Amino acid sequence: MGLYILKRLLAVIPTLLGVAVLIFLLLRVVPGDVVEARYLGQGSQFVSQDLMNIERAKLGLDQPMWKQFTTWMTGLVKLDLGLSMWTGAQITEEIKLRFTLSLQLALMASAIATLLAIPLGILAAFKQDTWVDYAVRVFSIAGLATPSFWLGSLMILTMLIVFKWVPPMVFTPLWVNPWENLAQMIWPAMAVGYRYCAVGTRMMRSTMLEVLREDYIRTARAKGLWMQLILTRHALKNAILPVLTVISTEFAFLLGGLVVTEQVFNLNGLGMLFVEGISHRDYTLIQALVLLVATFFLVINFVVDIAYGWIDPRIRYR
Amino acid sequence: MTHFRKLVALVAIAGLVPFTALSQQPRYGGELVFPVPSEPPSYDGHREETFGLIHPIAPFYNTLLRVDPNDRSGTTAAPSLAESWSVSADGKTYTLKIRTGVKFHDGSEMTSKDIKASYDHIIFPPPGVGSSRKEQYADVASIEAPNPTTIVFKLKNTSGSFIASLLSPYNFIYKADLLAKDPHWYEKNIMGTGPFTFVEHVKGSHVIGKKNPNYWDKGKPYLDGFRAIFMRDSAAQVAAVRGERAHVQFRGFTPKDRENLKAALGDKITVQESAWDCILMVAFNHKKKPFDDVRVRRAMSLALDRYEGSKALSQIAIVKEVAGVQVPGTPFATPPAELSKLAGYWPDAEKSRAEARRLLKEAGVPEGFSFTFMNRGIPMPYEPVGVWMIDQWRKVGLNVKQQVIEAAAYYTPLRKGEHEVAMDFQCGYIVEPDLDMYKFTSASRNPANYGYYEDPVLDALYDKQSQASNVEERKRIIREFEKRLLDEQAHYLMTLQWHRIIPHSSKMHGWTVTPSHYLNNTLDTVWLSP
Numbered sequence: 026m027g028l029y030i031l032k033r034l035l036a037v038i039p040t041l042l043g044v045a046v047l048i049f050l051l052l053r054v055v056p057g058d059v060v061e062a063r064y065l066g067q068g069s070q071f072v073s074q075d076l077m078n079i080e081r082a083k084l085g086l087d088q089p090m091w092k093q094f095t096t097w098m099t100g101l102v103k104l105d106l107g108l109s110m111w112t113g114a115q116i117t118e119e120i121k122l123r124f125t126l127s128l129q130l131a132l133m134a135s136a137i138a139t140l141l142a143i144p145l146g147i148l149a150a151f152k153q154d155t156w157v158d159y160a161v162r163v164f165s166i167a168g169l170a171t172p173s174f175w176l177g178s179l180m181i182l183t184m185l186i187v188f189k190w191v192p193p194m195v196f197t198p199l200w201v202n203p204w205e206n207l208a209q210m211i212w213p214a215m216a217v218g219y220r221y222c223a224v225g226t227r228m229m230r231s232t233m234l235e236v237l238r239e240d241y242i243r244t245a246r247a248k249g250l251w252m253q254l255i256l257t258r259h260a261l262k263n264a265i266l267p268v269l270t271v272i273s274t275e276f277a278f279l280l281g282g283l284v285v286t287e288q289v290f291n292l293n294g295l296g297m298l299f300v301e302g303i304s305h306r307d308y309t310l311i312q313a314l315v316l317l318v319a320t321f322f323l324v325i326n327f328v329v330d331i332a333y334g335w336i337d338p339r340i341r342y343r
Numbered sequence: 344m345t346h347f348r349k350l351v352a353l354v355a356i357a358g359l360v361p362f363t364a365l366s367q368q369p370r371y372g373g374e375l376v377f378p379v380p381s382e383p384p385s386y387d388g389h390r391e392e393t394f395g396l397i398h399p400i401a402p403f404y405n406t407l408l409r410v411d412p413n414d415r416s417g418t419t420a421a422p423s424l425a426e427s428w429s430v431s432a433d434g435k436t437y438t439l440k441i442r443t444g445v446k447f448h449d450g451s452e453m454t455s456k457d458i459k460a461s462y463d464h465i466i467f468p469p470p471g472v473g474s475s476r477k478e479q480y481a482d483v484a485s486i487e488a489p490n491p492t493t494i495v496f497k498l499k500n501t502s503g504s505f506i507a508s509l510l511s512p513y514n515f516i517y518k519a520d521l522l523a524k525d526p527h528w529y530e531k532n533i534m535g536t537g538p539f540t541f542v543e544h545v546k547g548s549h550v551i552g553k554k555n556p557n558y559w560d561k562g563k564p565y566l567d568g569f570r571a572i573f574m575r576d577s578a579a580q581v582a583a584v585r586g587e588r589a590h591v592q593f594r595g596f597t598p599k600d601r602e603n604l605k606a607a608l609g610d611k612i613t614v615q616e617s618a619w620d621c622i623l624m625v626a627f628n629h630k631k632k633p634f635d636d637v638r639v640r641r642a643m644s645l646a647l648d649r650y651e652g653s654k655a656l657s658q659i660a661i662v663k664e665v666a667g668v669q670v671p672g673t674p675f676a677t678p679p680a681e682l683s684k685l686a687g688y689w690p691d692a693e694k695s696r697a698e699a700r701r702l703l704k705e706a707g708v709p710e711g712f713s714f715t716f717m718n719r720g721i722p723m724p725y726e727p728v729g730v731w732m733i734d735q736w737r738k739v740g741l742n743v744k745q746q747v748i749e750a751a752a753y754y755t756p757l758r759k760g761e762h763e764v765a766m767d768f769q770c771g772y773i774v775e776p777d778l779d780m781y782k783f784t785s786a787s788r789n790p791a792n793y794g795y796y797e798d799p800v801l802d803a804l805y806d807k808q809s810q811a812s813n814v815e816e817r818k819r820i821i822r823e824f825e826k827r828l829l830d831e832q833a834h835y836l837m838t839l840q841w842h843r844i845i846p847h848s849s850k851m852h853g854w855t856v857t858p859s860h861y862l863n864n865t866l867d868t869v870w871l872s873p
Contacts, residue, residue, distance in 0.1 A: 056755035063384060064475065065754040065791075067392040067770065071478040071781065074790055079473045111384045113530060114546065122546055181582055185607075191586030194378070194572050194579075195549050288576040291583075293547040297575070301547070305384075306751050 026334070033330070037323050044319045045101070045312070049094055052308050058086060059110040059306045084110050097312065106313040111305040116313045119298065126196050127294040129206075130214055131279035137218030138225055139272060145222075146229020146268070147256060150237060161226060168223025174285035177216040181289065184212075194291050213290045217283060221275050228271050232264040239263075262336060269336070270329060277325040281318035369565045369853060373871035376589045378574035382547065385530040388513040389465045390473050394860050397512055398593050399550035399571035401864040402564075403448075404515035404535035407439065407458060407494075408506065410773060410857065412868050415617060416673050417857030418774055420506050424458065424516055424536070425494070434501035434812055441492045445559040447518050448540045455488035460519035462486050462496075464526065472526045479508055479778070501810045503817050504777035512772055512861050538564035538867040547573060558867070565853065565870035577723075584846065587611075590871070591847035594860045595619070597661055597723060604846045613849045615856035618664045618671050619841035620779070621770035623728050626793035626835060631763045638706040640833035643764075644687030645699035646739040651692065652731055653839055660724040663842035667825045668783070670840060670858045673774040674814075675821050685830040699739040713742040717765040719753045725766060728838050757793045767793050767835070772861035776821050777809050783828050783835060794834050801827055801834070 060080045064072045081087045085096065100107050106116040149161035184190050192212055197205040236242065237260060245255045284296040295314065302310040381395030388396060388404070408428070411421040425439035445453040464472070466480040482502055487495040498505060515535060521528045533541040536559065539552035553568040572589065574580050581600045583589035585607050596604070604612050627634040627643070634640060649665045657663040665688065669676040682688050689695045703712075718729040733743045748756065756762055771778045784802050786792040801824065808820035828834055845856050853868040 055752065057749075057752040061754050061758075062751045064392055065758075066750060071476060072392070072791060073478050076473050076475060076477070079471060083471065083473075112546070113385060119546060178578065181578075185582055185586055189586070191582050191588055194574065194583055194588055195545075195570075289579065291572075291574050291576065291579045293545075293573075297547065300575075301382075304751050 030331070033327055037320075037327075040323060041316060041319060045098070045316060046094075048312050048315045049097065049308075052306075052311060053090060055306075057306050059084065059308065060086065062305045063111070097309070101316075107309045109302075109307055109310045111302070111307040111310065116310055119310065120295070120313065120317065123293055123295045123298050125198060126210075126292055127280055127283070127296070129199065129210060130217070130283065130292065130294060131276055133210060133214035134218040134221055134279055135272065135276050137214055138221035138275070141218075141222040142225025142229055142272075143261075143265070143268070146226045147233055147261070149226070149230040150233035151256065153234060158230075161230070165223040165226040165230075168219045169227070171220065172285075173213075173216045173220045173283075174289050176219060177213060177286050177289040180212050180216060192290065196293055209290070209292075213283075213286055213292060216290075217279065217286055221272075221279070224271055224275065225268055228268045229264065232267050233260060236260045236264040266333060266337060269332065273325045273329045274322075277318070277321045280321050281314065367852075369868075369870040370872055371565050371870070372567050375566050375569040375591075375851065375866065375869060375871065377569070377571055378580040378583050378589050378592045379571045380573075380575060380577070380580065380592070380594055382573045386533050387527075387530040388515040389461075389468075389517075390475060390530065391513070392475050394594060395573075397861050397864050399544075399552075400533065401512055401515075402537055402539040402552050402569060402866045403533050403541050404537040405445075405865070406510070406512060406514050406516065407462075408509045409512075409865070410510050410862050412853075412863050412865075413855050415855055415857060416774065417620075417859050417862050418507070418673055420510055424453065425509075428506065435498045437496040437498070437505060439494045439496075441494060442559060443492060445536050446557055447536050448534055448555065449518075450557075451518065451520075453516065453518075453536050454491035455494045456491065457516055457519045458494045459486050459488040460522045461515070461517045462494075464517065464522055465514060469526050476511065476513065479511075501812055502777075503809055503811050504775050507773055507775040507777070510773055512864065538865060539566075539569060542568070549573060560867060564867045566866065569866055584612075584848070587848065589848075590851045591845065591854075593845065593864060595661060595843045596846055598658055598844065601844045601846050611849050612846050613851075614844065614846045615854075616845070617843045617856045617858050618666070618673075619661070619843035619860070620670050620772075620774050620858040621768070621841040622666065623662070623724065623838045623841075624767050624769065624835050625732070625838070626757070626762070626765050626767040627833075628760060628762050628764070629794055629796040629834070630760055633706060633708055633712075634763060636706045637832055638702040639708055640836070641686050641830070642699040642702040642706070642708075642739060643736060643741070644829065644833050644836045645689075645695045645702070646741070647687055647732065647735045647836070647838075648692035648695070649688060649839060650690065652735070656724075656727055656731055656839060657842060660727040661841050661844065662724050662728060662839040664840035666837060666840040667829060668780055668821065668837075669776060670774045670779075673858065675774075675776050675818055677822060677825060681822070685826060686833065687829070687836070696739050703739065703741075708741075710740040711742050712740070713744065714763045715744045715746050717753075717756065717762045718745055718747050719766055719768070720747045720749045724841065729766060732838065758790075760793075760795055762793070765793060772859050774858055776817070780805055780808075780821070780824060783824075796832075796834050798827075798832060798834065801832070 060077050085093060109116055109119055145161050149158045152158050181191060193205055193209045199206045242255060242260060245259055281295050283294060284300050287294045287296040299314050302314060379395060379398045381393055383391060383396035383400060385391060386400055405424045407423060407425045408420050409423040410417050411419040424442055424445060426442050428437060428439040430437055441455045441458060447453055463486060465474050465476055466483050468474040482498045482500050483496055484499045485497045517529050518534055521534060538555050538558045540555045542551040542553050544550045550571045554564055580592045585604055601614055627640050629635050653663055653665055664671045667677045667682050683690055719725045729745060733745060736743050757765055769782050781789060782791055784805050785797045786795045787797060804820055804824040808817050808824060811817040811820060829837060843856060850872050852872060853870045854863060857863055
């Protein structure tokens with residue numbers, strides 16, 4: 026097991042290096058740069074080439090590409106993500122500011138999704154082809170078909186029209202004012218959690234159906250075991266592995282990918298930072314964010330792999 | 344009516360008059376909350392170009408002069424840190440008397456030394472310091488501060504627009520000592536003389552300012568503070584105003600948003616509107632055939648029925664007024680009757696289109712000729728205006744392929760001259776011919792000319808109007824410039840002037856809409872009623 030963990034950790038390095046090279050090159054292939062975004066998109070009349078040159082030199086964009094890459098990589102080795110080309114601020118600061126919100130949203134959405142998906146999936150499988158199953162299937166298919174940003178817009182409109190109220194516009198950390206925090210965060214968490222729950226419910230139902238048809242379940246039932254015991258002790262442990270994978274992948278996705286939902290609810294999270302970075306051609310910021318999200322995925326996948334062995338003792342890593 | 348009833352009525356009116364008058368008296372207190380659709384990259388007004396800087400940061404600063412906050416045309420100069428000004432007989436020396444008793448937020452006295460340092464930072468920046476407005480002051484030979492209350496600008500040539508250039512809301516007055524220590528200091532810090540002092544900026548979230556108790560304009564500001572909330576999504580901005588979490592968004596909303604807000608909030612919302620000093624125009628790349636032919640360019644302008652377009656588009660987009668090179672309703676704008684004589688502005692659309700077809704035929708452009716029209720990937724108003732133009736061009740037998748390019752990547756092909764016909768854009772911080780018309784001077788003197796033409800006649804007209812000291816004379820030259828640009832040579836094609844719609848809480852007073860979303864953001868005159 027120890028050797029397996031070491032091997033997995035070592036594999037992280039070339040993966041991240043590959044991501045770094047790819048994102049560095051891709052960004053420079055896309056037309057436009059941060060200086061053009063800063064000065065040419067504003068409709069101003071007096072932007073000189075001199076000004077553009079000064080700004081490019083200041084950001085190191087006048088340097089050859091290999092030099093820009095080595096400067097960036099040297100910084101990374103020293104765990105220095107550098108400065109944002111747009112704001113000039115430390116990228117770690119920019120990310121730190123938004124990370125709390127994104128993490129809270131991902132945790133809340135995951136909690137909502139997991140708490141709903143697992144019982145609903147089990148229930149639908151157990152009551153297959155009854156009205157309960159149909160209701161759960163309708164609920165989950167509707168969730169899959171409804172984009173979370175659209176559901177979010179609908180929520181805001183409903184709150185506005187019916188209750189003449191909109192959620193707070195500025196993020197307040199949970200430990201500062203829990204009520205204010207939840208008044209803002211619960212709505213996006215529900216909007217995102219619903220779609221997320223729909224994926225989990227579908228997966229839970231289908232894996233549970235498969236497990237419920239296994240011989241050992243039939244044997245357990247023939248022995249007269251209590252059904253709740255069969256479901257929780259025998260069926261769930263075997264059925265939950267693919268659901269765990271889905272939930273963990275979605276969690277990693279939520280940390281960096283809630284672009285539109287964050288805009289709809291005006292949440293100052295990592296998704297919004299990503300959009301800002303791209304629209305400003307803030308190379309250093311985008312590079313750092315892509316690496317961060319890649320790291321999330323790698324770490325979460327790693328944790329899930331380890332958890333597999335813990336949940337199902339038949340799985341052993343060498 | 345009996346005498347008694349008359350008496351009762353008179354008493355009632357007499358009672359109401361002072362009440363009404365009282366209700367219009369500025370009231371102290373309250374926090375103004377407004378969403379800002381974009382966030383400033385830095386705090387340095389001398390370097391940046393975005394309204395995202397002006398809306399949250401301008402309240403911390405003063406400028407030398409300002410636009411009169413009650414002037415709807417946004418063109419009248421009013422004192423700010425300079426109390427008064429005079430011009431020498433030869434029109435080349437401007438002397439401004441600086442106000443005394445003005446303090447920076449750190450308590451230090453503001454003098455002409457700070458004004459000189461600030462304008463040196465803008466006009467003669469030290470090596471490695473970027474100034475967005477340096478080119479605008481190319482005529483300034485020197486700046487002198489002979490004593491603490493006087494600042495003198497010496498120009499190389501006479502200028503009809505020098506005072507207007509001092510009204511720039513970006514020209515914040517900085518503290519000389521801080522600039523001397525580090526010319527980049529103001530990129531990351533705030534220290535001004537404005538009506539509000541800086542409290543905090545949470546990146547991506549908000550900026551908070553609180554009342555400056557030592558503000559030089561005694562009795563102001565009225566507000567206790569303000570909170571500018573960064574909000575990219577327009578639906579979220581509208582929801583914030585509709586849900587009464589915000590009082591106003593100073594850039595502008597769409598006609599549909601205006602109607603929705605009016606329907607939802609009734610008299611709780613007040614709408615102010617103005618022609619907007621922003622316009623979408625079409626750049627014909629003169630280096631690509633057949634757009635090097637003036638007949639083709641004229642035909643493409645003649646194809647547009649701007650008057651019908653205005654009626655239809657103003658219902659769905661932030662465009663409205665039919666305009667030439669100046670914002671309608673402002674001092675140098677061409678009157679509609681005169682404008683209607685230019686190609687593309689004729690009232691008879693059928694006659695225009697017949698002439699367009701004739702010109703295209705004469706230029707050898709076949710029916711169904713196909714070209715690519717490059718448009719910027721911003722929905723409002725690029726998308727509706729682009730769609731409208733494509734439809735208009737089709738009516739004269741042109742087959743248009745639209746290529747929409749993401750906003751940040753848009754200017755790369757334009758600067759390389761890769762386009763045939765492209766949507767271009769201009770937005771001014773003040774309506775002033777020097778600012779609004781510079782864009783159309785020859786490509787050799789202006790890198791933002793995406794028509795890539797050389798026109799010495801147009802350049803000479805530009806310089807002539809710029810140096811004209813007589814207003815009527817300047818107007819006449821501007822008309823000549825406009826006729827050459829839009830009619831005789833049709834170098835560029837104007838679409839419709841943007842239209843600024845500001846629905847704001849009826850609790851907000853003391854703010855007047857202008858044609859520029861860069862103006863009137865100092866917030867010293869704004870107050871809130873209960």
